[in-house]
Amino acid sequence: MEKIILASSSPRRREILELIGISFLVHPSDVDESYNESNSPEDIVKQLATRKAMDIASYYQEGIIIGADTIVVLDGQILGKPKDEEDAFQMLNRLQGRSHQVFSGVAVVDAKTREVKASYQMTKVYMDPLSEEEIRLYIATKEPMDKAGSYGIQGFGAIFIEKIEGDYFNVVGLPVALLSTLLKDFGIQILKDMIHPKSIV
Numbered sequence: 001m002e003k004i005i006l007a008s009s010s011p012r013r014r015e016i017l018e019l020i021g022i023s024f025l026v027h028p029s030d031v032d033e034s035y036n037e038s039n040s041p042e043d044i045v046k047q048l049a050t051r052k053a054m055d056i057a058s059y060y061q062e063g064i065i066i067g068a069d070t071i072v073v074l075d076g077q078i079l080g081k082p083k084d085e086e087d088a089f090q091m092l093n094r095l096q097g098r099s100h101q102v103f104s105g106v107a108v109v110d111a112k113t114r115e116v117k118a119s120y121q122m123t124k125v126y127m128d129p130l131s132e133e134e135i136r137l138y139i140a141t142k143e144p145m146d147k148a149g150s151y152g153i154q155g156f157g158a159i160f161i162e163k164i165e166g167d168y169f170n171v172v173g174l175p176v177a178l179l180s181t182l183l184k185d186f187g188i189q190i191l192k193d194m195i196h197p198k199s200i201v
């Protein structure tokens with residue numbers, strides 16, 4: 001059976017992969033995550049996911065490497081992770097009371113052949129109005145600081161997400177149904193090949 005390697009430092013991505021019961025190793029990439037602002041959001045997340053997966057593929061003779069990248073898009077402008085608390089405040093102040101898009105790219109690389117398959121998902125997220133005080137209280141939890149758009153739908157942020165249209169896991173950082181489709185292109189069927197015996201109850 002092929003070894004699966006998650007090229008990510010994100011605990012959320014690890015938890016999502018654990019949810020579906022596959023066995024994998026974690027090997028985070030520290031490649032440069034800069035991008036060309038004139039590219040489309042979908043191209044940016046696919047490129048960054050591919051860059052992370054290709055970087056880690058270079059350490060292995062064989063195995064299937066998974067990379068991912070998530071950004072928030074508001075009025076055509078990309079919001080990544082906040083630089084500091086003030087930046088988080090600015091982002092949340094812009095996002096509150098309206099909808100935005102979350103794009104996640106996923107790339108799967110076969111380390112042996114260097115074949116790459118990359119795709120993306122978009123989820124529309126509606127955020128409730130937030131007062132300045134609420135934004136400051138939320139920032140004080142530190143939850144925003146390592147997340148695109150400065151919020152986590154899976155944490156305290158759940159309190160002010162009114163609804164979403166699209167894949168929830170895409171917002172958290174790993175659109176797992178899309179990943180499953182990409183893995184099929186490499187001959188891997190999660191339910192048939194990969195479910196870890198310990199996860200079956």
Ligand SMILES: Cc1cn([C@H]2C[C@H](O)[C@@H](COP(=O)(O)OP(=O)(O)OP(=O)(O)O)O2)c(=O)[nH]c1=O
Pocket residue numbers: 007008009010012013028029033052068069070071072081102146147148149151152153154157171172173
């Ligand atoms: C919008 C949103 C983002 N996020 C997270 C997902 C990603 O981890 C992060 C965006 O940063 P990324 O650069 O995509 O990922 P990362 O730096 O955390 O990890 P790595 O590059 O090593 O894979 O924002 C949430 O956890 N919840 C949310 O609701």
